Amino acid sequence: MGTKSVGLRRFQSVTAVGLGMVAGVFAAVAAQRNTLDAINRRLERLEEQAGHQQRANLAMQQRQHWELLSKAMDxxxxxxxxxxxxxxxxxxxxxxxxxxxxxxxxxxxxxxxxxxxxxxxxxxxxxxxxxxxxxxxxxxxxxxxxxxxxxxxxxxxxxxxxxxxxxxxxxxxxxxxxxxxxxxx
Incomplete structure (x- = not known):
């Protein structure tokens, strides 16, 4: 009976260690996922800002084009x-x-x-x-x-x-x- 308890305790210890490792993996994956989500949100903001900048650049170019054409037409x-x-x-x-x-x-x-x-x-x-x-x-x-x-x-x-x-x-x-x-x- 003593062998059963030692075997059972070892099994429980191994199971606890295994569950701890699995919990640790899940926690690491969750933290990594949060980091990736934050990076994705930052990239989306940067892309949006780049889009605004591109539209502003196009508007400026359009203004310059019109000014040059106006001078030529006059x-x-x-x-x-x-x-x-x-x-x-x-x-x-x-x-x-x-x-x-x-x-x-x-x-x-x-x-x-x-x-x-x-x-x-x-x-x-x-x-x-x-x-x-x-x-x-x-x-x-x-x-x-x-x-x-x-x-x-x-x-x-x-x-x-x-x-x-x-x-x-x-x-x-x-x-x-x-x-x-x-x-x-």
């Missing part, structure tokens, strides 16, 4: 610096193209900072490109967009090209129903 000598169009244009047409560029860039920036979904961007662009001068500008700058392969801007430019093709081929005067806006971001 001064024919500066307008000549921006003669980047595929066909020769008059000073008046160049100024109109620069304003069309400003409108398009504004719409694109509005999308990039998250104020418009791609679907909303498409619908606004569909309305904007009803203007023949905006379309002329688009066609006159096609060669510039050709170098943007693989970028978001190239993808959006292709979307506009397809939209304009659909608008040109449409059998309806109801331009607002032409084309299929993208439904995913």
């Amino acid at each position: 001064n024919p000598e500066l307008t000549e610096v921006l003669d980047i169009f595929a066909v020769p244009v008059t000073v008046q047409k160049r100024r109109q193209y620069l304003f069309a560029n400003a409108l398009y860039t504004n719409l694109l920036s509005y999308h990039r900072v998250g104020n418009l979904t791609k679907e909303e961007f498409y619908k606004h662009a569909r309305a904007m490109f009803q203007n023949p001068i905006v379309r002329e500008y688009w066609y006159a700058t096609r060669h510039l967009r050709a170098s943007l392969k693989g970028t978001e801007e190239a993808e959006i430019g292709q979307m506009i090209d397809e939209l304009l093709l659909q608008l040109d081929e449409a059998d309806t005067d109801e331009w607002w129903v032409v084309g299929e806006p993208p439904t995913h971001e």
Whole structure:
């Protein structure tokens, strides 16, 4: 009987040690999980701050773009610096193209900072490109967009090209129903 009690005590000791080790492992895993959760929360905050900074940078760039275009549109000598169009244009047409560029860039920036979904961007662009001068500008700058392969801007430019093709081929005067806006971001 003495052997049974020693064996039982050893078993209980081994079991207690085993349970203690398991409890220790669980405590370590829980502490590690809390640390990982804290790190994840910190990373999310940093990503959010980076997103805010990126939007602020885009807004600043948009402001600078507009200021430069405004100066060029106000001064024919500066307008000549921006003669980047595929066909020769008059000073008046160049100024109109620069304003069309400003409108398009504004719409694109509005999308990039998250104020418009791609679907909303498409619908606004569909309305904007009803203007023949905006379309002329688009066609006159096609060669510039050709170098943007693989970028978001190239993808959006292709979307506009397809939209304009659909608008040109449409059998309806109801331009607002032409084309299929993208439904995913």
